[in-house]
Amino acid sequence: xxxxxxxxxxxxxxxxxxxxxxxxxxxxxxxxTRLVEQRPRDINLQIAVSETPGxxxxxxxxxxxxxxxVETIANLHEANGHMQKRGLTxxxxxxxxxxxxYAPKDIHFLKVDVEGxxxxxLRSMNFQKYRPWILCIESHLPxxxxxxxxxxxxxxxxxxxxxxxxxDSINRYYIAQExxxxxxxxxYPSDYYIHISHVQHVRKLEERIRSLEANMAVIxxxxxxxx
Numbered sequence: 001x002x003x004x005x006x007x008x009x010x011x012x013x014x015x016x017x018x019x020x021x022x023x024x025x026x027x028x029x030x031x032x033t034r035l036v037e038q039r040p041r042d043i044n045l046q047i048a049v050s051e052t053p054g055x056x057x058x059x060x061x062x063x064x065x066x067x068x069x070v071e072t073i074a075n076l077h078e079a080n081g082h083m084q085k086r087g088l089t090x091x092x093x094x095x096x097x098x099x100x101x102y103a104p105k106d107i108h109f110l111k112v113d114v115e116g117x118x119x120x121x122l123r124s125m126n127f128q129k130y131r132p133w134i135l136c137i138e139s140h141l142p143x144x145x146x147x148x149x150x151x152x153x154x155x156x157x158x159x160x161x162x163x164x165x166x167x168d169s170i171n172r173y174y175i176a177q178e179x180x181x182x183x184x185x186x187x188y189p190s191d192y193y194i195h196i197s198h199v200q201h202v203r204k205l206e207e208r209i210r211s212l213e214a215n216m217a218v219i220x221x222x223x224x225x226x227x
Contacts, residue, residue, distance in 0.1 A: 001025035001049050001095070001121060002113040002138075004064050006038035008197075011111055011136065016042070023102050025049060027058045027090040028067050043102050050092040051120040057087040066142060068115035073142055082143070094124035109134040113171075115142045119153040127160035133182060135162060135174040145169050 003024035007013055012022065021041040025048075026032045032046040048056050048069055059074035061067040061083045068074055069092075078085040099107075110132035114121050118137060135157065139150040150172055154164075162174035166186035175183045 001111070002067075002115065003035055003044075004028075004031050004067075004113070006035050008064070020108075023098065025098070027069075027088070028060050028062075028064075029088075030060075030062055031064060031067075045098070045102075046090070047098075048090050048092045049095055049098070049114065049121045049124055050117075051094065051124045053093050053097060054091075055089050056092040058090045059083070060086055060088050066115060068117060068142070069120075070116035073116040077142070080143075095121065096124060096126040096129065099125075099130045103130060107132040109136060112137045114138075116149075118149075119156075122153050122156055127162070131161075131176050131178070133176050133179045136171050137174070138170060139167065139172040140170065 003012075003026040004010070006016075006024075012020075012024075015022075016039060021043075023043045023045065024035045024039060025045050026035055027046060027048045029046065032044060035042070035044045048058050050056050050069065056069050057071070059068050059071070059077075061077070063083070066077055066083055068077075074083070074085050074087075077083040107130060110125075112118055112121055112135070115138075118139075122137070137150070137153075137157070139148055141147040141149055154172075157174055158164075161177045163177060163180065163183070164172065165175050165183045166173040173186060
């Protein structure tokens with residue numbers, strides 16, 4: 001949830017490219033549209049997640065990445081010049097409600113990135129009914145990875161039968177107790193992160209090389225035919 005862009009800084013794109021499909025939750029009209037365009041196999045929902053369903057104010061960030069339902073966070077971003085505080089009224093559901101309607105029996109992982117709203121989002125989930133194997137939860141104050149905030153919600157995660165496994169200082173990872181063997185995968189060093197812009201640049205260069213090689217082959221064939 002808090003899907004933002006389907007490519008930039010996306011932790012689900014690689015899974016999608018390898019055949020996975022899932023549920024993307026993004027209340028921003030701009031970024032929801034991007035998800036619909038780029039993730040047709042996924043279920044894309046333009047809603048917010050809250051412990052209290054109904055309607056909620058979402059402070060949109062059209063540049064992406066900082067949209068939040070927490071007014072104090074929006075005030076902080078506006079004061080620091082990172083966004084203009086602009087509230088939208090959006091539909092809010094609990095995670096349990098969303099899973100009741102859309103989720104499969106087995107959920108492989110749940111990513112939570114809601115810019116300060118993690119506690120409410122997590123408490124909206126009945127983890128006894130739905131048991132994602134792995135939880136990946138952003139754990140810091142927005143734009144301040146040096147200020148960790150996981151103590152606000154981690155107790156609920158532990159009480160729900162999950163064990164802490166790994167942190168990259170941006171996210172904390174938890175494994176369901178019944179899938180404890182999955183924790184061994186986190187013993188290996190993380191791969192070096194490569195930004196999607198670099199991947200796209202390499203792809204364009206590779207396409208250009210293939211085009212030049214094709215042109216050279218045509219020229220060579222002409223020269224050999226007409227020495």
